[in-house]
Amino acid sequence: MQRQLYERFAGKLFVVSKRYTKDPNGAEDVLQDAFVKIYRYIDQFRFDCPLEAWLKRIVINTALKYLRTQQPWDQATDIDEVAPLISQEDLSLPTLNYQYLLALIQELPPGCRAVFNLFAIEGYSHPEIAEMLEISEGTSKSQYSRARTLLQHKLQMDGRSPEPRSTEHQR
Amino acid sequence: MSEFNEHINPIPHGQGDPNWQRLFDEASEMPPPRVWDAIERDLDREEEEQVIIVPFWGWYSTWRWSAAAAVALMLLGWWSLNIPAANPVSQVTPMASKQTSSEINSDLARNQTNESNALSRKPTKASQAITPENTDHLAQHRPIEPSKSTARTSERLAANGSAVRLSGADNREQLSLAQPELTSQPKVASVLQPEPPMNSSNQYIDDKPAQNTKPVSGEAIAGVSSSQSVTPKTVSGQPSIDGQIPEIVSSDIATANASSEMTVANLATRLVQLPAMHGTQRIVWFRPTETPIAPAELSAQKAGSEHWASVSVMPSSYNPLVSLQQATVMYSNAFAQNSTANPTLKSQADLSMAYQLSGGIQLSSRWSVETGVGYLEARSTVNSPVQTIVSSLFPSNRLSNLYADALNNSRVSDKQNSFLSNASLSVTPGKLGSPSASDPLINTNLYDIGRSQVLSNDYTFVQVPVQLGYQIRPRKRLGFTVLGGFLTNLFIHNNVNNQLSITNSDMVYRPVTLSASTGLRFRYRPTRRWSASMAGIFQQALQRGTRAGTDLTTRPQTIGVSVGLDYHF
Numbered sequence: 001m002q003r004q005l006y007e008r009f010a011g012k013l014f015v016v017s018k019r020y021t022k023d024p025n026g027a028e029d030v031l032q033d034a035f036v037k038i039y040r041y042i043d044q045f046r047f048d049c050p051l052e053a054w055l056k057r058i059v060i061n062t063a064l065k066y067l068r069t070q071q072p073w074d075q076a077t078d079i080d081e082v083a084p085l086i087s088q089e090d091l092s093l094p095t096l097n098y099q100y101l102l103a104l105i106q107e108l109p110p111g112c113r114a115v116f117n118l119f120a121i122e123g124y125s126h127p128e129i130a131e132m133l134e135i136s137e138g139t140s141k142s143q144y145s146r147a148r149t150l151l152q153h154k155l156q157m158d159g160r161s162p163e164p165r166s167t168e169h170q171r
Numbered sequence: 172m173s174e175f176n177e178h179i180n181p182i183p184h185g186q187g188d189p190n191w192q193r194l195f196d197e198a199s200e201m202p203p204p205r206v207w208d209a210i211e212r213d214l215d216r217e218e219e220e221q222v223i224i225v226p227f228w229g230w231y232s233t234w235r236w237s238a239a240a241a242v243a244l245m246l247l248g249w250w251s252l253n254i255p256a257a258n259p260v261s262q263v264t265p266m267a268s269k270q271t272s273s274e275i276n277s278d279l280a281r282n283q284t285n286e287s288n289a290l291s292r293k294p295t296k297a298s299q300a301i302t303p304e305n306t307d308h309l310a311q312h313r314p315i316e317p318s319k320s321t322a323r324t325s326e327r328l329a330a331n332g333s334a335v336r337l338s339g340a341d342n343r344e345q346l347s348l349a350q351p352e353l354t355s356q357p358k359v360a361s362v363l364q365p366e367p368p369m370n371s372s373n374q375y376i377d378d379k380p381a382q383n384t385k386p387v388s389g390e391a392i393a394g395v396s397s398s399q400s401v402t403p404k405t406v407s408g409q410p411s412i413d414g415q416i417p418e419i420v421s422s423d424i425a426t427a428n429a430s431s432e433m434t435v436a437n438l439a440t441r442l443v444q445l446p447a448m449h450g451t452q453r454i455v456w457f458r459p460t461e462t463p464i465a466p467a468e469l470s471a472q473k474a475g476s477e478h479w480a481s482v483s484v485m486p487s488s489y490n491p492l493v494s495l496q497q498a499t500v501m502y503s504n505a506f507a508q509n510s511t512a513n514p515t516l517k518s519q520a521d522l523s524m525a526y527q528l529s530g531g532i533q534l535s536s537r538w539s540v541e542t543g544v545g546y547l548e549a550r551s552t553v554n555s556p557v558q559t560i561v562s563s564l565f566p567s568n569r570l571s572n573l574y575a576d577a578l579n580n581s582r583v584s585d586k587q588n589s590f591l592s593n594a595s596l597s598v599t600p601g602k603l604g605s606p607s608a609s610d611p612l613i614n615t616n617l618y619d620i621g622r623s624q625v626l627s628n629d630y631t632f633v634q635v636p637v638q639l640g641y642q643i644r645p646r647k648r649l650g651f652t653v654l655g656g657f658l659t660n661l662f663i664h665n666n667v668n669n670q671l672s673i674t675n676s677d678m679v680y681r682p683v684t685l686s687a688s689t690g691l692r693f694r695y696r697p698t699r700r701w702s703a704s705m706a707g708i709f710q711q712a713l714q715r716g717t718r719a720g721t722d723l724t725t726r727p728q729t730i731g732v733s734v735g736l737d738y739h740f
Binding site: 002003004006010011012014015018019027028031032035036039040049051053096097098101102119120121122123124125126128131 | 182183184185186187188191192194195197198199200201202203205206207209210213214217456458536645
């Protein structure tokens, strides 16, 4: 049964862990720790949400914990920096595969990467992110803007993104 | 972030970027096999570490499962005692029907771990279905590849020094089937269903027994029957239960070997023709219909509107801070002439107890509001100067001191009967300018400032607190909350020295007073439902506790430590 659970969800969850970590070894460590926790606490799953969402949250929390142990948020060099350029452009993604974008995300600084994943992909709001990462809401917003700027810049450098448009996108 | 909180983290309330979400929603990439190997090692290590029994750990769940296990043991014992002696292999009609064939045609059913799991949960099913044909059937058609659990089980048997002699791979396979593996499998909603036999390529085969039935060695059957509670000794003496099978096997191996011939004889003379091999069982995952929006809303609503009820007791020190009104200097005239000091009352706190039932609502992740009803037994002492001359004229059990006199003078009943009261019955000196100026005792009662009497005061209040709480560490196992609010005190009565009882009808104390309350609460929440809390509370009256026109003033202060038990809904 444990093996079935692993084989069924490990693929998706591995991508989630890779989004939060920079190198594959870290992603494997996160996935390993997350699955051990999943097996340990699966009896606490109340069926009040999809199982995949529950598993994903455990992986996310494990990844955040891993990042925190690697470099605490308050010691991170990037988390409290104000973004040099607050980008409000729409980050369009024309026919890109996830492997390419995953590589771009992994190149982001840890704080930017975590905030961008939590906000853009997981769908957390800035107050929720601030609480999860124990940072201020303004820091979360600035980190998200900085992540978008960096991604936009990399996409433009690779010639995969059109010129930025001036649309209000940030919440 | 503690492990506890990792499972109650909020569901996202934002929207995210649809483009990015769409790209990564279905992204999947299988990790390398070494990840699963590492997970398996971790799980095995945890399994070994879980041998340590912590008393009352998860006691509610433990007791529930213990009760279920006890009932299962009793049923098993009853069943074993009621087995006909002449029927060594009980024949059970298979429970499975043809309709399960479609259901079991899933990938989950084909894994051997499930099968061993199912066997471990209901070991008797396998034993009941075993016949010579079926054992051979099993031996032939089980997946040949030995699993790690099989290897571990064999190692455990070898380590126990058991003298099991196995005749070939088929027997080992049968033994592995008969040995429920001790794994800490997570408890997931599952449906136990029988499973048709499989051939070596994991293909489900026909229900008919194999035509080329091979003779089964007695040791193989003995190996199965000893672990499956088929032999009479095992059935009557040591019922097989999940988690104890290996020990039973190791202790009963000799018995099993000794009785193998008899078991073989019985099996050989009783060929049971079963239509199908339905002995094995498996777990079928039940996945509810995934409606992501509704559960998310429910969970969000649930997380936002968490409420709790608590019962608490607060040992405290209650000091009413009793003093005479500034205008009540007339009492000073009643002091000894050689004294120029103003009359003073010194009140001191004593041990008080407050009992409270309260409920709270979580307004947001950090803010909460709570209210309830409490009962305060407040005790304090008042050090009061005593009368000297008049008190000597009256029985010693009469109150004859400044505090009691002030209380008596403040009582409406006394004022209404001031003449009679003061002139004949009371030892209270009259006030200047009052009708009692003609009191023959006026200015004859002298308070001796050098002598004092300690009077106990037993106040009783009903309290209704309304407090706001701000959680410093929200959703943590150990949380800190700063409390602040108001406390409505409903005065019931005050018993002075067990002789003078002041109630609301005496119009001395205000019936309702308001206090400010603040404190810091520590709450330890080991489970989702229950928590224990301890709070340091300081309460200060915002208004005087006595009515206007009375001779006394109180402005109570309370400092205490509240200890409570909370239940979260």
